[in-house]
Amino acid sequence: MKRFLKYSITSGVGLILVLIIISAKNIYGQSNVKDVMHILTDAFFAVGVVIFGYGLLVVATNGGTFDIMTYGITRFFSLFKRDVNKVKYRTFADYRIAKKDRKYSFLYLVIVGGIFIVLSCIFLACYYQN
Numbered sequence: 001m002k003r004f005l006k007y008s009i010t011s012g013v014g015l016i017l018v019l020i021i022i023s024a025k026n027i028y029g030q031s032n033v034k035d036v037m038h039i040l041t042d043a044f045f046a047v048g049v050v051i052f053g054y055g056l057l058v059v060a061t062n063g064g065t066f067d068i069m070t071y072g073i074t075r076f077f078s079l080f081k082r083d084v085n086k087v088k089y090r091t092f093a094d095y096r097i098a099k100k101d102r103k104y105s106f107l108y109l110v111i112v113g114g115i116f117i118v119l120s121c122i123f124l125a126c127y128y129q130n
Helices: 002-024 033-062 067-078 092-099 107-129
Strands: none
């Protein structure tokens, strides 16, 4: 059930973004099928790339790509606390050990983004047939 919820929320947000894009491009005022397919291709591709790209960023985060930057920002803001010597992680090695087991799921983002991109390709094929 939890897995279905992730997929449905991500798909719902994607469809809302698609509706916003096609409304902004005035799809309802188009009378030519080719123009409608062009707008649908653009909307689904843009949303698919954003969702897919976010999934790839989560993959990079799971690999530890942004750990040093996150640790540096955390240490910077800890300088403004009252007790500067009371920090949660003294060294980067301590931070890295504490965050080693925290992994985020990403497969649902990649799959939903891929589906939006495939739908965009289908609309592109329809565009070229007209």
